[in-house]
Amino acid sequence: MPTLSAPDGTLLAYHASGSGDPLICLPGGPMQDSGYLGGLGGLDARRTLIRLDLRGTGASGVPQDPASYRCDRLVDDVEALRVHLGLDTVDLLGHSAGANLAALYTARYPERVARLVLLTPGTAAVGLETTGEERLAAARLRSGEPWFGPAYAALEELAAGRGSAAAFEAVAPFFHGTWDEAARERHAAVALQRNGEAAGVYASAGAFDPEATRAVFAEFGRPVLVVAGEGDANTPVPTATAYAELFPKAELAVLAGGGHFPWHDDGEWLAATVDGFLS
Numbered sequence: 001m002p003t004l005s006a007p008d009g010t011l012l013a014y015h016a017s018g019s020g021d022p023l024i025c026l027p028g029g030p031m032q033d034s035g036y037l038g039g040l041g042g043l044d045a046r047r048t049l050i051r052l053d054l055r056g057t058g059a060s061g062v063p064q065d066p067a068s069y070r071c072d073r074l075v076d077d078v079e080a081l082r083v084h085l086g087l088d089t090v091d092l093l094g095h096s097a098g099a100n101l102a103a104l105y106t107a108r109y110p111e112r113v114a115r116l117v118l119l120t121p122g123t124a125a126v127g128l129e130t131t132g133e134e135r136l137a138a139a140r141l142r143s144g145e146p147w148f149g150p151a152y153a154a155l156e157e158l159a160a161g162r163g164s165a166a167a168f169e170a171v172a173p174f175f176h177g178t179w180d181e182a183a184r185e186r187h188a189a190v191a192l193q194r195n196g197e198a199a200g201v202y203a204s205a206g207a208f209d210p211e212a213t214r215a216v217f218a219e220f221g222r223p224v225l226v227v228a229g230e231g232d233a234n235t236p237v238p239t240a241t242a243y244a245e246l247f248p249k250a251e252l253a254v255l256a257g258g259g260h261f262p263w264h265d266d267g268e269w270l271a272a273t274v275d276g277f278l279s
Helices: 040-045 071-085 098-108 132-140 148-159 165-170 181-193 196-202 210-218 237-244 267-278
Strands: 003-005 011-018 022-026 048-053 090-095 113-119 224-229 250-255
Touching (some): 003 071, 011 071, 022 071, 022 098, 040 267, 048 071, 071 098, 090 098, 098 113, 132 148, 148 165, 224 267
Parallel strands (some): 022 090, 090 113, 113 224, 224 250
Antiparallel strands (some): 003 011, 011 048
16 A cells, blocks of 8 residues: 655555546545545546545554644645655545545645545535525435434434434434445444544634635636535535635536435446546
């Protein structure tokens, strides 16, 4: 497995798979082992996916300073990977919370990003808020499912600010296009793949400066693709639309019936959509 040293000496591991031009992929979670991205629904048949294990996750080392888990400080690790790969510019993909890291990297090094893919993105880096009703509207698309009633009631509690740990667990089906056995297994695996300590630091005070990031994005003239799942209660279509509107040249692609992990819902669609954009 290839590795490199971060500027502070932390050992970073990355995984290269597939063929074609490279695409650096930043995982969400936050701070989840990049293995959950897999081949992104077959995108690795068209591109060489470079999945970075963020420090403290997967095969990467644990840093001496836990404060270095903060999202803005992880930008240095992404830049170290670019330099290590010998790339003048990169095509960059960030999924979910990993889109916040992709956003901060782009804001700091806009000249190094050739094309940017924000896959069902988290929005803390740009200060976009999703209303409870927008989440509920996405969830109601699943009203015919046998599990809908209890899950929707839990989401209503969360939307009203009265959520509990049990409620967060109960709404899990709304993040998957199909809540089948495979989705349940993937959801259960998250606890084993995620560094909880690091996740608690990732978005801590000082990590984000939305106004500054949005100002860079307003001038970022390179191509951007924002991908959303129609039924994703985490990043509903209105939120993804607002994100795309922050850029001069952004496309929005929405997977009908898709959730927060669209490569599991229609891998062929996702691979073709992202590859078509990158091409």
